[in-house]
Amino acid sequence: MDSILFQINQKPQSKGKPGLPKTPTDFAVVTKNGLEDDFNNFRNFKKDNDPNMALMLLSYDIIKNLNMEGWPVKPGDLGENLTFSNIEYSKFAPSQQYSVGEIEMEICFICDPCMTLKHLPYIGNKRIKDFIKTLLGRRGWYAKVLKPGKIKKGDLLRRI
Helix, strand or coil: CCEEEEEEEECCCCCCCCCCCCEEECEEEEECCEECCCCCHHHHHHCCCCHHHCEEEEEHHHHHHHHHCCCCCCCCCCCCCEEEECCCHHHCCCCCEEEECCEEEEEEEECCCCHHHHHCCCCHHHHHHHHHHHHCCCCCEEEEEEECEEEECCCEEEEC
8 A cells, every 4th residue: 555645734933822733734835944834943943944854754653553542643733744644653764765746855863752742732731741751752753855846635655
């Protein structure tokens, strides 16, 4: 079964508001800095727009597993830009290159969970420490954009 782009998630800069959850869109333009209409405070202000953090990827199996564990996570909640179905999270690894739609990207490193996740309505201050422990090693992968372009929901994910 082919791996597909299940959902594209973005959130424009909104002063004083957290960047989570990200909201779905059917189409996006991807630049070397990531999705055109997406803003990530951490990447922009603390990491000086690190190109190795242009996109965050997650596979839908992680969301399903979290749901089975009692966490009501939906695509976009963890801050991922691209949610893929029909690929296991464990199949991603640093230096792998993929194409989706018109773009090409390279997996760089795993995304560590952070305190920003407390802004999710089902987490808050009381559950954040447990949620961070739960997400260790499975929050998502950062990727750099090798070739910018357009993507749309349903595009195939291919290893290059």
